[in-house]
Every structure is written in C-alpha cells, then in structure tokens.
Amino acid sequence: xxxxxxxxxxxxxxxxxxxxxxxxxxxxxxxxxxxxxxxxxxxxxxxxxxxxxxxxxxxxxxxxxxxxxxxxxxxxxxxxxxxxxxxxxxxxxxxxxxxxxxxxxxxxxxxxxxxxxxxxxxxxxxxxxxxxxxxxxxxxxxxxxxxxxxxxxxxxxxxxxxxxxxxxxxxxxxxxxxxxxxxxxxxxxxxxxxxxxxxxxxxxxxxxxxxxxxxxxxxxxxxxxxxxxxxxxxxxxxxxxxxxxxxxxxxxxxxxxxxxxxxxxxxxxxxxxxxxxxxxxxxxxxxxxxxxxxxxxxxxxxxxxxxxxxxxxxxxxxxxxxxxxxxxxxxxxxxxxxxxxxxxxxxxxxxx
Numbered sequence: 001x002x003x004x005x006x007x008x009x010x011x012x013x014x015x016x017x018x019x020x021x022x023x024x025x026x027x028x029x030x031x032x033x034x035x036x037x038x039x040x041x042x043x044x045x046x047x048x049x050x051x052x053x054x055x056x057x058x059x060x061x062x063x064x065x066x067x068x069x070x071x072x073x074x075x076x077x078x079x080x081x082x083x084x085x086x087x088x089x090x091x092x093x094x095x096x097x098x099x100x101x102x103x104x105x106x107x108x109x110x111x112x113x114x115x116x117x118x119x120x121x122x123x124x125x126x127x128x129x130x131x132x133x134x135x136x137x138x139x140x141x142x143x144x145x146x147x148x149x150x151x152x153x154x155x156x157x158x159x160x161x162x163x164x165x166x167x168x169x170x171x172x173x174x175x176x177x178x179x180x181x182x183x184x185x186x187x188x189x190x191x192x193x194x195x196x197x198x199x200x201x202x203x204x205x206x207x208x209x210x211x212x213x214x215x216x217x218x219x220x221x222x223x224x225x226x227x228x229x230x231x232x233x234x235x236x237x238x239x240x241x242x243x244x245x246x247x248x249x250x251x252x253x254x255x256x257x258x259x260x261x262x263x264x265x266x267x268x269x270x271x272x273x274x275x276x277x278x279x280x281x282x283x284x285x286x287x288x289x290x291x292x293x294x295x296x297x298x299x300x301x302x303x304x305x306x307x308x309x310x311x312x313x314x315x316x317x318x319x320x321x322x323x324x325x326x327x328x329x330x331x332x333x334x335x336x337x338x339x340x341x342x343x344x345x346x347x348x349x350x351x352x
Contacts, residue, residue, distance in 0.1 A: 018046060018100040022118055023053040025105040026077060028200070029258070029277030030301065031145070032059045033165060033284050035105055036066070038149040041160035042103070043068035045153075052097060054090075054114065061258045065168040075114075087114075094118040101156070105149050107140065124152050145300050163304055165284035169259045169266070177263035184250050191224045191349065194252075194265055194282075196273035197241050198234035203320075203330050204274050206292045208237065212244035213338045214272060214345060219247035222349055227252050227268065229261070229278065270348055272341070275301065283308055288348050290341065294332035295320045309344050311336055 021042060025035050032055060043051060050070045053063055057074040064072055075090055087110075094117055102115040104125035112133040115123045127137035138155045141148055150160040186192065197211045211228075218224040226245075230238040230253030238253035252264055262281050265271060271282040271289045275296040282289040283303035291303055293312035297319035302310045312318075313335040320327060 018049050020097055020099045020101075021046060021049050021051045022073075022094065022097065022099040022102040022115070022120065023051065023105065024102065024111045024115060026054070026056045026075060026108075026111060027059070027106075028056075029059055029062065030280035031105075032062050033167060033277075033280040034145045034301075035149055036166040036284065037146050037163050038103075038105070038153055038160060039066065039068050040162070040166060041150070041153055041158055045158045052099075054094075059258070062167065062262075065170055065259070066166070067168065090114065091117040103152055104134070105152065122156070124156055126152075142299065144302075144304065146304070148300075165280070165305075167262060167281060167284035169263050169285075173259045173263040174266070176260045177267055180252070180264065181267060186225050186227070186250065188267075191218075191222055191269040192227065192267060193218050193222075193224045194227045194229050194268040194271045194273075194287075195241065195249075196229045196271065196276065196278050198230045198237050198253075199274040199276040201295070203295050203327055203333070204276065205237075206274055206294075206333055206336060208241045209244050210336075210338050210341070211241045211272070214341055215241065215245045215249050216247045217342055218345070218349075219245075219249075221346075224349075226250070227264075229253060229265070231255075270345070272345065279303065290344050290348065292333070292336055292341070294318075294330070294336070295327065309348065311341055311344055 025032055052071040052073055053069050054073045054075060055063060057076045060072050060074045063069060076086060099118045099120040101122045102118055102120045104111045104115045107126040112125050116133045123134050124136040125134035126140045136155055138152050141151060146163045153160045195211050195215060197208055199205045215226045218226055226249040228238040228241050228249055228251050232255040235253040238251045242249045242251055262285060265282050265287055266285045268287050271287045273279045273291060275291060275293050279289060279291050289303055289308040291310045293310055298310055298312055313332060315332045318332055
C-alpha cells in the first residue's frame with residue numbers, strides 16, 4: 001500500500017473525532033448497493049460524525065432511507081452543461097459543508113476532482129488513474145467490489161469486515177408492492193418467482209426464449225406465479241418473454257420508482273436475473289437470487305451470500321471490455337443452457 005502523505009491525516013483519523021465526512025459514488029444502481037457495507041462501517045467508526053454521500057440523482061432514492069447517512073447530495077449527471085454550471089454549483093455545495101474527510105469509491109477524474117474541490121484535507125481514493133488529487137492513495141485490486149471499498153477504509157484505520165448488503169425501504173414502499181400484486185390477483189399462497197431479462201448492456205442479456213422456457217417450467221412443475229420485471233425501456237422485452245411462454249406470466253416492467261421496484265422484488269421467493277442493478281437489489285433484500293453472468297466480471301460483482309447462485313461459463317475473453325458491442329457471437333451468454341439454469345432453480349426451489 002502506498003504511504004499516507006502526511007502525519008496530520010494519520011493522527012486525525014486515528015482520533016475518530018472527525019465531524020463531517022463525504023462519501024462519493026455516482027454510478028450505478030448496483031454499485032451504490034455494493035457500497036452499503038462500507039457506509040455501515042464508516043458510521044460504526046464515526047458514530048457522531050455528520051456523514052453525507054454524493055450520488056447521481058438517478059440513484060439517490062436507494063440511499064434516502066439509509067439510517068447510517070445524514071445527507072444524500074444529488075448530482076444530475078445528465079443535466080445540460082453538466083461540466084460547467086452543474087459542476088460549479090456542486091463545488092459550492094461541497095465547500096459549504098466543510099468536510100474533514102472524503103472517500104471516493106468511484107476512481108474517476110470527475111469524482112476525485114469533486115473530492116479535491118470540497119476542501120477536505122484528507123481525501124482517500126485509488127492511486128490510479130487520478131491519485132495526484134488524493135492525499136491517501138490506495139492501490140486498486142482485482143477482488144470483489146465490497147473488498148475494494150473496504151481497502152479504502154482500512155487505509156485510514158476504519159475497520160471493515162462485515163460484507164452484508166443493506167437496502168432500506170419503507171412501509172409505504174411495501175404497501176405499494178402489496179397493492180400492485182393484489183391488483184394483479186397475485187397471492188402469497190404459492191411461490192412467486194421474478195425474472196429480469198434486461199440489462200444495462202445488451203451483451204449481458206440471456207436469450208428471451210430461454211427465460212420463457214424457465215418461466216413455463218416454473219408454472220408447470222412448481223405452480224409458481226411468474227413475474228417478469230424490467231425498467232421503463234424494457235417493457236417490450238418483458239412482453240416478448242411473456243409472449244414466448246405457453247403458461248401465464250405477468251409483466252411488472254415499467255417506470256416503478258427504485259425503492260418500490262425493490263419492494264416488489266422483496267416479495268419474490270426467487271429472482272432469476274442477468275448481471276444488472278436489480279440483481280444487487282435482490283441480493284441486498286435477501287431474496288434468493290440466481291445471477292447469470294456473461295461478459296461481466298463475476299469475481300468483482302457476483303452476490304456473495306450462500307443463499308444466491310451464480311451461473312456462468314469460463315471463456316478466454318472474460319471479463320471483456322465493459323459496454324462495448326464488439327463481440328459478434330456473445331458466446332459467454334449462449335453457453336448458459338436452459339437445463340443448467342433449471343437445475344439451479346430446482347435446487348433453490350426445493351432446498352431454499
């Protein structure tokens with residue numbers, strides 16, 4: 001580990017008496033969920049500090065009910081002039097808070113610049129590619145995202161061991177989910193299984209006909225109620241999966257607020273999903289999850305709790321460069337067969 005740059009940081013962090021702390025992670029849904037163990041560890045170490053977290057406005061609702069945070073600062077990454085007026089506005093907001101410590105979970109130039117602009121003397125971040133803006137520089141690692149975040153905390157003496165994910169939703173969110181399911185005549189008598197055929201990256205998507213095949217088997221063999229989830233841009237995909245099924249399924253794709261989507265997922269007995277944000281939401285809510293991994297980095301992002309399962313195949317090009325479409329055959333997803341996924345589904349349905 002690279003050394004700290006001055007003794008002020010060592011002494012002040014060791015005293016655990018900082019008054020104002022800023023955590024930074026702008027994207028994305030899954031990444032925000034994966035910071036929850038680190039957030040909890042910071043609060044445990046600094047029980048009396050004011051802890052703020054800077055996130056993209058699109059993900060803010062994931063954190064607004066988190067009891068370990070005092071404030072969620074939102075940044076509209078898609079605002080017009082985001083590199084000028086929006087950034088200047090945010091610089092002013094951060095300066096006003098007079099932070100003592102910032103921890104940048106992102107490793108991007110923009111986030112390291114935001115940490116620097118806050119005026120905090122102790123700024124923890126990864127030493128590449130923008131370590132010059134950090135006062136405490138931590139080498140990145142190839143391990144799980146949670147452990148990477150813990151390394152940032154441990155560099156300044158914050159103990160972090162508990163990898164348990166957390167996601168806090170309200171009773172009104174749960175009421176929304178209950179009423180939405182009652183409206184569709186979905187009972188709690190039989191098993192309810194959620195399918196999430198979408199992903200933020202097309203190459204991460206398992207084939208719709210294979211999701212449909214699993215859905216049919218769930219209805220026939222387990223008398224399951226199958227719900228097909230998706231975001232506002234995935235309604236057509238969800239309906240396509242349902243159209244391919246011979247048995248009944250219900251679409252829950254659409255523009256659900258994030259916490260209310262989470263409450264719907266929480267009511268499922270099993271969640272079958274591609275490598276995408278709702279996978280982490282389900283894992284945080286302890287909904288047993290089967291995660292289908294293709295081009296993404298399973299070592300870094302797969303659910304860790306033993307109630308979850310990961311299905312994938314080793315291919316020489318994995319993990320591939322994120323969010324490109326250069327792959328022409330998508331072999332990593334095509335290798336995942338219906339039968340092997342079904343075997344995992346049966347194990348989870350029968351053994352819990």
